[in-house]
Amino acid sequence: EPEVTQTPSHQVTQMGQEVILRCVPISNHLYFYWYRQILGQKVEFLVSFYNNEISEKSEIFDDQFSVERPDGSNFTLKIRSTKLEDSAMYFCASNLGQGVYGYTFGSGTRLTVV
């Protein structure tokens, strides 16, 4: 069964450093998403991406965040200058159509900012 792949599974970074979280969505999916889950809390929407541009973003997704689909397969989330409160599990997801079909989530990247 096709799956969404995320790397790395765990990343530790110093406060103020830039991090790039990587995702390979399912190849025929059209919509791509990043979600965040602070430890012990609910999963929160960050951004959706369609047709090579951001289609929607939440209040969390401020200027420190950016997304890219550089080569038609990878989908990346960059955090420019990490803060302690960015520590969370970051999930990538992809979807064939806007909610009509099921969302497939990756297994997540646990980001720890120290």
Added chain:
Amino acid sequence: AQKVTQAQTEISVVEKEDVTLDCVYETRDTTYYLFWYKQPPSGELVFLIRRNSFDEQNEISGRYSWNFQKSTSSFNFTITASQVVDSAVYFCALSEAEGSQGNLIFGKGTKLSVKP
């Protein structure tokens, strides 16, 4: 505005008991989709079910069943004869078909502990 409420923060049961996880949602859309996900201790999100707003038929899959009631805006999840492996956090989620790109709105989750 859309919202998903899972009022039960934690539930603890003994193996073989039945347990129902509640989910109440709010949306102005007439077309929307409801989901349940399981998050085991390992952290990944495991898809359990998707329901669209036009399909109010209840569904059963093995020990799992779902009760969708539009009249009360609820989409409850029942596990029959629970097992220790069912221990996880369960999230209910909503996706609106109109006015958004289909992003999921999650509830806060219900942590289920099944004791042997």
